[in-house]
Amino acid sequence: MERVEVFSGLKKNRRALFGLILIGLLVFVALIGPWISPYNPLTPDPIHRLKGPSWSHPFGTDSLGRDILSRVIYGSRISILIGLIAVSISLIPGTILGLLAGFYGRRVDEPIMRGMDIMLAFPAILLAIFITAILGPSLLNTMIAVGIVYIPHYARIVRSTVLSLKEQLFVQAVKALGGKNLRIIALHIFPNTIPPIIVYATLGMGTAVLQAAALGFLGLGAQPPTPEWGAMLSEGRQYIQNAPHVAAFPGLAIFTLVLGFNLFGDGFRDVLDPSLK
């Protein structure tokens, strides 16, 4: 599909547009965070603890009196960064493995894909929890853990795309002309795997943000006082009876970002492959 067609298709797809607006909004907030957040996200204010939403604190304050709006704003930087890094960690090895497995067939394919099968035998969040246990709880390790867990998904998608590309005439032609394998993969196969990768990576951003928040919620991700959305939710859990806003707003933020990625990813897929609509 031509690039122009994809862009015009995306412009017409309301879902994709709405998703893009949500993502754009949060990315914008993340970029200008320090200038728009009303308070320092880390400064406690013991007099105003667990205050509900008000004019001075639109999202209320947490158990230490910190402004939740400011913390949610700073949290957007963390969550978007987690998504980007985690997806890159799964995308790059996943794509390489998928290309090799799909192109070289049997001897290379079998060991790679059986390895991926073994990883897929674990529920994703459990494998992520397990990896963080080895690496130790921290923000960086959360990204690594979430990234590793989703490598097989990318490998599978790229592999199946390569399998169908390999049989196509243009690849056969280059091969017949004596093109070197690595050159064929890099110049002829890889560019054609990019569209499905982009779709999956967009949806994967949502999944990565959710999983990282879950790890943060379990206390295995970012450590206090980092304003990570999952960790904030976990803190809010203790005050759910009297101060539900402490948990409500970070969760709403996670939901908005993930919804944006899912809408955009879905819309993108429809544009690239209208038969799935």
Add this chain to the structure above:
Amino acid sequence: MIHFIARRFFHLIFILIGVSLLVFFMLRLIPGDPAQLLLGEFASPQDVAAIRERLGLDRSYPYQYLIYIQNLFRGDMGISIRSGIPVSEEMFVRFLATVELSVAAMLISSLIGIWAGVISSIRKYSAFDYGAMVMALVGISMPIFWLGLMLIYLFSVKLGLLPMMGRFSIGMDYETITGLVLLDSLLKGNFPLFLNSLKHLILPAFTLATIPMAIIARMTRSSMLDVMSKDYIRTARAKGLSYSRVILQHALKNAFLPILTVIGLNFGLLLGGAVMTETIFSWPGLGRYVVDSLLARDYPAVQGCILFFAVIMVLVNLVVDILYFYLDPRLRIDGKG
């Protein structure tokens, strides 16, 4: 058929060996000496050495692995560092709690998901269709631990309708028969306990059901739309069969294969979701047990649970494959899977 099952079976054995190797070596990568952990910080070096020897930790890795596999076959997963009780015993009780929760969630998500998907496909582009698909998108985008907390706030704190946590209220009279509280209370004719545990089950089961429900609804809709455009549906209608009969007997039956695959593939999501849901609702199941064990660095327990989850995932996938084979006669003729 036999060829197919045999091949799937070999694949299963291979995956299980791979999983056990991976878990074994990952646990060896975790910093800290298990013997030291077992005895605590202030144990004498002699005691630590003695325990190391007893656990076989002084032997080579291949030897340790073989011992570990041998013990697994005997159902011996080691002893929990926290409680001193064999891990397999602790896991069994909690497994039943997880079964109760996930079966309830699976029922809710399949019933509502398939219903919404079928109605959406019949009334394509109607208000119901848009509403259901927006709900489905919301469902997969929501952190379920957040949803759980918000449901607790609404139904337990604000409305006071449903309990916040646990399987049944403290002080309720409970005798174990099968370990499934709902079933046991019915068998004993203990209706107060039955109602009480049912009330406890509603919120966690619904929370856990959201994501699978959304995925099943979307898949049912697209699969039904695909089937409804087929010639045999038009034929069935032309024969004069009633609309509802065509939908239920001809369309849904054929649309069911992809739905089933999706249910099977998302079983992992259900297990993963159980980890979060059980934590939120203090449900005494395996998901919460594995997180608690990990936070307490109780590695024998962690190892047992992770291995167990992986085995269940692999088995569920095998069952789905076999059902697939059974439901799609074309696969049987080819003899390939």
